[in-house]
Amino acid sequence: MPEHPAVELTVDAVLAPLLPARARRAARLRVRHEEHATAGHVVQAAGVPLTEVGPLTVDGAPASPGDRLPPGAALHAGAVSRPEAVPAGGFLLDVHLGSLARRMRLLGLDAAWSAHADDPDLVVRARAEDRVLLTADRGLLMRRALPRGALVAGAGADEQLTDVLDRFRPALAPLTRCTACSAPLRTAAKEEVAAGLPEGTRRSCEEFSRCTGCGRVYWRGAHAARIDDLVRRSTPPPG
Incomplete structure (x- = not known):
């Protein structure tokens, strides 16, 4: 019996982990040729979103x-070339990346996130707000209506942040965005926010910021050292 025509797919080594297990070591996969299949279809059918190509x-x-x-x-x-440009609208993260979103906001990145957004909502928002969608869900990245996306690598939020910063190399402005809603912060006078402060904070702190979106108030508190360490590790050296 004659063999069916085939297509031989090879990928760069960095993409090999996305292939079926049997093909990862060689970064090579032989697939049956389909008359109407396109290059993009073959790549995505092998498990590699075009956002990564x-x-x-x-x-x-x-x-x-x-x-x-x-x-x-x-x-x-x-593999996609790094660094990639960040679209005008900034970043959008799926529901599983809340910890990453908070870290990105601490670094001053516009990182939209909601615990309740489903996949169709994310695609619609990415298009409407000109954002790049960050996710570890390959299927989500393969939706045709998604304009920009990126597969996030890493076992936890710190590794994921390293991957995102390497892929996009965005300009950082630490401690300028709200960690709750991502809106910009503005300097707030102590008398403006004093009524809502804990008594100890009123006595010990003099510098405050307030979110221009949700109104949340910020000051240097118990977590300041950990935040400073995150900023230090994430900020590239000058020059």
């Missing part, structure tokens, strides 16, 4: 995700 080649020639593949084609997917 940079240059594509077919038989050594530059290709686009929408290109049809001839039988026997050799398709290669390179």
